[in-house]
Amino acid sequence: MTRLIEELRKLPGIGTKSAQRLAFHVLRSSPDDAEQLASAIRTLKASLRLCSICNNITDVDPCSYCTSPARDQHLVCVVEEPTNIATIEKTRSYAGVYHVLHGTLSPIGGVGPEQLRIANLLTRLPEIDELILATSPTTEGEATARYLVEEVHRVEPRVRVTRIATGVPAGSDIEYADEVTMTRALEGRREL
Amino acid sequence: MTRLIEELRKLPGIGTKSAQRLAFHVLRSSPDDAEQLASAIRTLKASLRLCSICNNITDVDPCSYCTSPARDQHLVCVVEEPTNIATIEKTRSYAGVYHVLHGTLSPIGGVGPEQLRIANLLTRLPEIDELILATSPTTEGEATARYLVEEVHRVEPRVRVTRIATGVPAGSDIEYADEVTMTRALEGRREL
Numbered sequence: 001m002t003r004l005i006e007e008l009r010k011l012p013g014i015g016t017k018s019a020q021r022l023a024f025h026v027l028r029s030s031p032d033d034a035e036q037l038a039s040a041i042r043t044l045k046a047s048l049r050l051c052s053i054c055n056n057i058t059d060v061d062p063c064s065y066c067t068s069p070a071r072d073q074h075l076v077c078v079v080e081e082p083t084n085i086a087t088i089e090k091t092r093s094y095a096g097v098y099h100v101l102h103g104t105l106s107p108i109g110g111v112g113p114e115q116l117r118i119a120n121l122l123t124r125l126p127e128i129d130e131l132i133l134a135t136s137p138t139t140e141g142e143a144t145a146r147y148l149v150e151e152v153h154r155v156e157p158r159v160r161v162t163r164i165a166t167g168v169p170a171g172s173d174i175e176y177a178d179e180v181t182m183t184r185a186l187e188g189r190r191e192l
Numbered sequence: 193m194t195r196l197i198e199e200l201r202k203l204p205g206i207g208t209k210s211a212q213r214l215a216f217h218v219l220r221s222s223p224d225d226a227e228q229l230a231s232a233i234r235t236l237k238a239s240l241r242l243c244s245i246c247n248n249i250t251d252v253d254p255c256s257y258c259t260s261p262a263r264d265q266h267l268v269c270v271v272e273e274p275t276n277i278a279t280i281e282k283t284r285s286y287a288g289v290y291h292v293l294h295g296t297l298s299p300i301g302g303v304g305p306e307q308l309r310i311a312n313l314l315t316r317l318p319e320i321d322e323l324i325l326a327t328s329p330t331t332e333g334e335a336t337a338r339y340l341v342e343e344v345h346r347v348e349p350r351v352r353v354t355r356i357a358t359g360v361p362a363g364s365d366i367e368y369a370d371e372v373t374m375t376r377a378l379e380g381r382r383e384l
Contacts, residue, residue, distance in 0.1 A: 173328045175279060185326075
């Protein structure tokens with residue numbers, strides 16, 4: 001029982017109290033239910049892996065994006081985390097493929113280029129026409145984007161490297177835009 | 193006393209209770225203080241007007257922006273309200289002048305082009321090289337921008353008309369971007 005509570009406590013958002021409550025629930029549940037939970041955890045770890053092309057979480061390798069004939073395999077959107085793919089898919093306006101870095105550069109956090117999945121991005125470059133850098137417009141995301149554009153142009157200058165727009169969010173009043181966002185919105189203005 | 197309470201109640205954010213409290217404060221204050229408040233209100237209305245060039249609120253006509261030799265008088269930023277000028281000034285990255293519409297097009301609210309200060313924008317066009325449309329990326333702000341670009345190009349096709357960028361705000365994770373904002377951030381991507 002103590003071991004299960006200890007294991008549950010390692011999960012994000014689960015403290016000692018919650019871990020105890022969950023452990024007692026397992027204790028009270030039928031042996032079948034407990035076995036199904038245990039096997040679901042085991043199967044997940046056994047079946048899920050990272051796509052060898054784009055590093056997305058997948059149960060088939062290469063993942064469904066990287067093998068889809070409906071998608072433009074020469075247009076690649078670089079994101080920080082696998083969850084960011086969902087954010088971009090929700091727009092229903094992107095028909096390219098992805099590359100997941102699994103993090104951002106962070107000198108303070110001790111994350112250098114070798115800790116990110118950049119090596120297998122560089123090997124993809126001969127197949128790529130445009131690389132969209134969709135890391136967040138945070139300090140780390142911007143630093144990562146700046147590093148990537150240099151690396152990509154050093155290895156394959158032919159590749160067009162673009163950056164998603166920073167600006168006032170849709171539906172929002174410019175009154176609420178901070179200085180940096182407003183500066184970027186002005187700099188990034190487009191001809192109509 | 194009742195008349196003062198009634199007048200105070202017309203101010204935004206002042207209800208009956210607040211109006212009574214303010215009126216009693218005036219009643220208790222010295223005749224000098226009361227006279228100074230009354231004269232400040234009178235002077236404000238007498239001295240403030242709209243700039244005849246850009247419609248900004250000003251005490252001298254034309255306003256200090258429209259007569260500044262340090263500002264590019266051929267670059268004009270179109271905003272909805274006088275308060276938006278402060279938002280753009282805070283960026284310290286804009287050195288052009290302004291044009292205040294005093295509202296946005298709103299068919300539901302009964303605001304058509306003739307209710308906005310568009311006529312004296314069109315007469316400014318011969319002096320303008322670039323017009324930045326900085327209305328908010330809301331439904332009304334976008335409709336106003338679309339209307340303006342057509343009108344401006346009809347009257348003076350030479351003028352470059354640009355729109356501020358819609359996108360993910362600076363410092364924000366793309367995880368929190370809604371679909372419309374993310375779509376616009378992708379569409380508005382710029383080459384690095």
